[in-house]
Amino acid sequence: MKEEEMSRSVKKLTGLVAATFTPLTAEGEINLSVIGPYIDYLIEKQNVKSVFVNGTTGEGCSLTVDERKQIAAAWCQHGKGKLEQVVVHVGCMSIKDSQELARHAASIGADGIAVISPSFFKPINADALRLFIKEVSTSAPDVPMYYYHIPGMTGVELEAADVLNGIEQMIPSFQGVKYSGTDLRDLGQCVCYCQSHKWSVLFGVDEQLLGALVLGVHGAVGSTYNYLGLIVNQMLSAFDNCNHMQSRALQLEFMEVITFAKNLGFDVGVNKQVMSEVSGLVLGPPRLPLLPCPVSKAQAIAQKIKDFSQRH
Ligand SMILES: CC(=O)N[C@H](C=O)[C@@H](O)[C@H](O)[C@H](O)CO
Numbered sequence: 066m067k068e069e070e071m072s073r074s075v076k077k078l079t080g081l082v083a084a085t086f087t088p089l090t091a092e093g094e095i096n097l098s099v100i101g102p103y104i105d106y107l108i109e110k111q112n113v114k115s116v117f118v119n120g121t122t123g124e125g126c127s128l129t130v131d132e133r134k135q136i137a138a139a140w141c142q143h144g145k146g147k148l149e150q151v152v153v154h155v156g157c158m159s160i161k162d163s164q165e166l167a168r169h170a171a172s173i174g175a176d177g178i179a180v181i182s183p184s185f186f187k188p189i190n191a192d193a194l195r196l197f198i199k200e201v202s203t204s205a206p207d208v209p210m211y212y213y214h215i216p217g218m219t220g221v222e223l224e225a226a227d228v229l230n231g232i233e234q235m236i237p238s239f240q241g242v243k244y245s246g247t248d249l250r251d252l253g254q255c256v257c258y259c260q261s262h263k264w265s266v267l268f269g270v271d272e273q274l275l276g277a278l279v280l281g282v283h284g285a286v287g288s289t290y291n292y293l294g295l296i297v298n299q300m301l302s303a304f305d306n307c308n309h310m311q312s313r314a315l316q317l318e319f320m321e322v323i324t325f326a327k328n329l330g331f332d333v334g335v336n337k338q339v340m341s342e343v344s345g346l347v348l349g350p351p352r353l354p355l356l357p358c359p360v361s362k363a364q365a366i367a368q369k370i371k372d373f374s375q376r377h
């Protein structure tokens with residue numbers, strides 16, 4: 066497809082996107098039965114209608130290729146007619162695995178795919194990373210492709226704007242970037258570049274979202290929208306209505322909650338247990354090397370979240 070054709074037929078990814086947790090049984094096997102109720106919870110209780118599956122929050126890199134396929138398929142199947150977009154993260158250390166997951170995502174009707182940089186052998190420059198993303202996209206040429214920039218996890222410090230430069234010539238299906246870094250200059254460069262190609266920039270550091278909105282990002286992908294979607298939607302509305310006092314007050318209060326959580330140790334294992342406490346869904350433990358979270362710790366964080374929600 067030509068670039069103009071693609072951009073006409075693609076639904077732009079905007080607004081809040083929940084980075085989903087992967088439900089596991091107490092024995093540590095994937096638990097597909099939770100995904101249907103999980104979708105209803107996001108839509109009915111959080112007003113969140115798009116999801117990002119098998120990413121950082123979903124422990125995608127800790128799952129087998131087969132497990133990732135089953136999880137992605139369940140989100141697409143149960144989300145049909147309910148969710149606006151299901152974006153599947155397909156990044157792996159092996160490009161072959163990523164290609165297989167990309168092909169699979171296309172076959173189940175995913176609305177988009179995303180890749181992180183490989184992080185054991187790292188791309189030495191932006192060219193190498195662009196090539197990697199391109200080779201994955203050729204396995205699913207009709208599925209919108211997003212680059213998932215998360216230097217804090219991958220250790221790949223290439224500027225995202227450098228990765229985007231010229232990428233439209235290599236990847237006709239390219240549609241934007243999920244930016245989970247904190248370099249606002251690089252983010253701003255990405256916003257300009259994506260704006261000119263009608264792509265989306267989704268921000269991924271939830272506690273800093275307001276700063277990114279000021280720079281013009283089109284939406285946000287994050288773990289906390291699983292349980293704070295309603296409140297952050299209020300912040301987005303306040304921002305859209307130029308109510309700086311209200312959007313700032315909400316972001317500052319949100320920062321206080323995340324700081325409280327971080328001081329107790331806030332990794333994906335803790336976060337997952339917090340979601341179980343707030344939502345009532347039974348998401349189970351994380352997978353090693355992440356450790357299960359003591360229930361008392363998750364309850365203390367969940368209480369802060371509930372208090373925050375009740376105040377608004
Ligand atoms: C490293 C990580 O998990 N980042 C998530 C997405 O990129 C965020 O949604 C964070 O969980 C969130 O901003 C809380 O710190």
Ligand SMILES: CC(=O)C(=O)O
Pocket residue numbers: 084085117119120121122123243269286287288
């Ligand atoms: C936040 C996010 O996008 C992820 O967990 O992958």
